[in-house]
Amino acid sequence: ILTLRDGHPFLYQEHVFSGGHGAISVAHHPMTAMMGGGRLAFSQKRFAATLDDPLEPDPVRGRFLLAYPARSADLGRFPAAGGGTLDLTEYRMDDRREDFITLVEADHGGPGWTALARQAEDDLVLVLKNPAELPITMLWFSNGGRDYAPWSGRHLGVLGIEDGRAAVGHAASIGGNWLRREGVATAFALDESQSVSFRHVIGAMPLSGGEPPQAVTTADGRIRLVTGGAAREVPFDSDFLRIGQPVAA
Template sequence: MTISTIKAKGISVSLDLTVGHIADMVVEHGGRRLKPLHRAPWVDTGEALPKDLPQGTVRLSGDFLCAPFSRSDVEEAPLHGWPANSAWDVTESGATEDGWRAVFRLRHKVMGASIDKIFTLRHDHPFLYQEHVFSGGSGAISVAHHPMTVMASGGRLAFSRKRFAATPSDPLEPDPARGRFLLAYPARAVDLSHFPAAGGGTLDLTEYRMDDRREDFVTLVEADHGGPGWTALARQAEEDLVLVLKNPTELPVTMLWLSNGGRDYAPWSGRHLGVLGIEDGRAAVGHAASIGDNWLKREGVATAFALGEGRSISFRHVIGALPQSGGQPPQDITAADGRMRLAAGGSTREVPFDSAFLRIGRPVAG
């Protein structure tokens, strides 16, 4: 195992170079040390794991790049592709005038493209700024980030404006002998607080309850609001606010993975508790589905980037954390003039933020 750690004032991030997963992220803010990201309970314990597990599941941590998202059924690769399952090299890492910048390169190529992962930290900014760059290649690729957070006693969620939420045709765990789910499949709702439940009635997607043992997956489609796409999670026991931001033109969907003791087989074994994946992507489920006809494309949503010799594509993403007591997420998030403004209950909070990083309003190729 090889870990590469980068630091700036108030923040450190460690990348597991064996699989490209963030092994740790620590934000020091307001006299506290916040750890917004999850690491699976079996990682580095030495316990015997099923032999057919992808390396990305063996070392499941933090956040990682999926390319493709889910099934690799066009070019042979493990679940979520080589970027989530194989080695990365450090090609550049060093202090900058205002923080730290590191560049990592995937040893594998994906659809013939080389992939660089760029991490930027800024002094006193409680955020990791990420960019992925695909150079060359051919065909098309679906992509997604896969940040995972974890809660001891649940939390409350808020989002930038979405057109609707929808579940796929089939649940993640349809066999009751192996696991369980709570949402209806397939189903759709405009009101995220009233999503159809498997047993009738509705469930609130803005509330993560620890007594709901489940393995659920739902896709949120961004509305055309002209600002950053964001997810904010107020973790109750942790007394903090986890923030995940994107450019909706680059990554038009946010896929939520609710993993709360809903799988009974190894290595999950009912112990993967309080985990929420906030998976911003340009993808349907599976590579072939993403580049072919799919339900999101019929809704006018892009589900892949086009690759090409002599061209490159890139997309950006931000993960952060702030101390917070009270348990309610912001109602609105805006960014301008080097600040992020979080509005809640008639009051506004501001923190340092690279407001130009997400390139809102920039046209996207592919």
């Protein structure tokens, strides 16, 4: 169910599974491209972690910058493949890479969000979720990190922002996996007599200055973005994400 509202710079979407049996994993995969890189900000996370293996382990075919496997509670200092650390809040165009990382939401009581201030485009991409429904955010940094067709080193400045309730792959998501061992839900239970739904919001708006917000709150039909000492408000359906309401397992 896709909804647009007059004056709102957002696409509101809801997915509904009616009936069924067993369990199902879910994730959204909005992607954005940048000409000059950008800066990222996030709602509070418990930690970020990479998988056991990189997407492109063969240096003949591609390259990566993050360490695999690795973990950090500091998104500004994530272990790098060559030693030292990298800042996950920076998307640099000169970093040729193919990297995939999972961010686990903290228990902060508000909406989960990812904000991307795109430098050349002078805008802000904002993606929001209910953390109780979608407890993880997977980031795919794809910036010329694959040398073989069809990418051929030309897939530049792309970031996937994938909010989900999943591990990598359906079988892993409904079985045992590392996220479930951390207490993170990776699938919805289905029932022949019930429906399961979850919601997600994607938006974009002009932005000057190139810095994403440090805080995002929603109330009374508005969303409030705080950057430094300045605050900006735009129309937002503050009841849409159902923060604080019970969520099916």
